[in-house]
Amino acid sequence: MAPHKKSREQHIAVFGASGSGKTVMLSSFYGAAQEPQFLEDSIFRIEPESIGQGNALHQNYLGMKNEAQVPLATRFSAKSYAFNLRLNEEFAAKAAKGSSDLLKLVWHDYPGEWFEQDVTGESEAKRRVAAFRALLQSDVALVLVDGQKLRDHQGQERVYLKSLLTSLRTGLLVLKGNLLDEGAPLAEFPRIWMLALSKADVLPDMDVVRFRDLLIQNVAGEIEQLRKALAEFVQAEQVLSVGEDFVLLSSARFDASKIEVTERIGLDLILPIAAALPLERKLRWEQAVGIPTKVAASLADGAGRLAGFLLGKVNLPGPLGKAVSLLGPALTELASVGGAALKRYHEDALAKRDYVRALLSGFRVDLQKSEEGKVLIRSKR
Ligand SMILES: Nc1nc2c(ncn2[C@@H]2O[C@H](COP(=O)(O)OP(=O)(O)OP(=O)(O)O)[C@@H](O)[C@H]2O)c(=O)[nH]1
Numbered sequence: 001m002a003p004h005k006k007s008r009e010q011h012i013a014v015f016g017a018s019g020s021g022k023t024v025m026l027s028s029f030y031g032a033a034q035e036p037q038f039l040e041d042s043i044f045r046i047e048p049e050s051i052g053q054g055n056a057l058h059q060n061y062l063g064m065k066n067e068a069q070v071p072l073a074t075r076f077s078a079k080s081y082a083f084n085l086r087l088n089e090e091f092a093a094k095a096a097k098g099s100s101d102l103l104k105l106v107w108h109d110y111p112g113e114w115f116e117q118d119v120t121g122e123s124e125a126k127r128r129v130a131a132f133r134a135l136l137q138s139d140v141a142l143v144l145v146d147g148q149k150l151r152d153h154q155g156q157e158r159v160y161l162k163s164l165l166t167s168l169r170t171g172l173l174v175l176k177g178n179l180l181d182e183g184a185p186l187a188e189f190p191r192i193w194m195l196a197l198s199k200a201d202v203l204p205d206m207d208v209v210r211f212r213d214l215l216i217q218n219v220a221g222e223i224e225q226l227r228k229a230l231a232e233f234v235q236a237e238q239v240l241s242v243g244e245d246f247v248l249l250s251s252a253r254f255d256a257s258k259i260e261v262t263e264r265i266g267l268d269l270i271l272p273i274a275a276a277l278p279l280e281r282k283l284r285w286e287q288a289v290g291i292p293t294k295v296a297a298s299l300a301d302g303a304g305r306l307a308g309f310l311l312g313k314v315n316l317p318g319p320l321g322k323a324v325s326l327l328g329p330a331l332t333e334l335a336s337v338g339g340a341a342l343k344r345y346h347e348d349a350l351a352k353r354d355y356v357r358a359l360l361s362g363f364r365v366d367l368q369k370s371e372e373g374k375v376l377i378r379s380k381r
């Protein structure tokens, strides 16, 4: 694979037990992007790299939408789904030739039971390690807290939350030897571990502030233990936030006989979370704690390079860290402007048909709006 190609990939890592909603989320994310409403509103398209995979996800989505049928549990092996984010027709026509391909998004789906029980046989063990290695290429990890389980444990949420975080931590530690090359800590590793409430539709009174409070109140110690365990995997452990960001997610509203796929929560944040959030955090960290070059190079490289590539301000190829900092003012402004100024910045970019700025600032507007709507909390650090 050509090096610059890989660096424009953003990976999505969702950590969740069996039945926590990973496959439904992926199917809903993709399916909704094929709806006329999305095609009308959005400045980009989400196109599957493999038509067959795209159709399989679309089929899952339509099964839910039209027949209230859910996808089967994922068993035995993982699959990686690659999507190309491409400018819509109007913007593409104005873009420089060949630059309408914005970003490649890779979403790994795997059996959640890999967290809970041992695999059967050596080949499945190998597939599990390969899948987890792939997950660790992403900048952001979403740890799913199953809303249905929380509801089932009403009054004793602590029991569920504790076992969830403990099994994630021990699961990762057990595989540590296989995930690190000769024990050397990793430069590329998810630096943002976000806690996500999946199936948020079953807890309609739970906004993200209540969700955060519930976690801190019950499992602050376990979150800290998880942070310590993750710190063992990485270079530059100061560049790591675990349990400082929170989000609510729901792939649809599930009623007794109907699945309302248009009623989703937080799914439109997946792309902004994968692409724009690490970029913001990276700039903040660069200023506050400093980031070693090698770590900086892998963090938010997809989005950073995307911006660099399309703004035409960097020479590719070259050391990525340098490339991003060379972008300097343009990217810093884009990643740090906030509040009402951000909305103006975005509208200005849209009006000027400046698609890179429009896309990235649009992602940041989405993050800001959902924070205002109590669907998202971003770390202040
Ligand atoms: N209420 C509600 N239920 C959901 C949602 N997403 C998933 N579910 C339910 O949870 C079940 C499991 O979802 P999956 O996406 O298959 O779970 P998974 O994480 O892929 O599970 P494994 O493949 O076993 O790892 C679904 O069949 C639905 O019944 C959601 O957003 N809201």
Ligand SMILES: [Mg+2]
Binding pocket: 022, 023, 024, 072, 073, 074, 109, 110, 111, 112
């Ligand atoms: Mg699944």
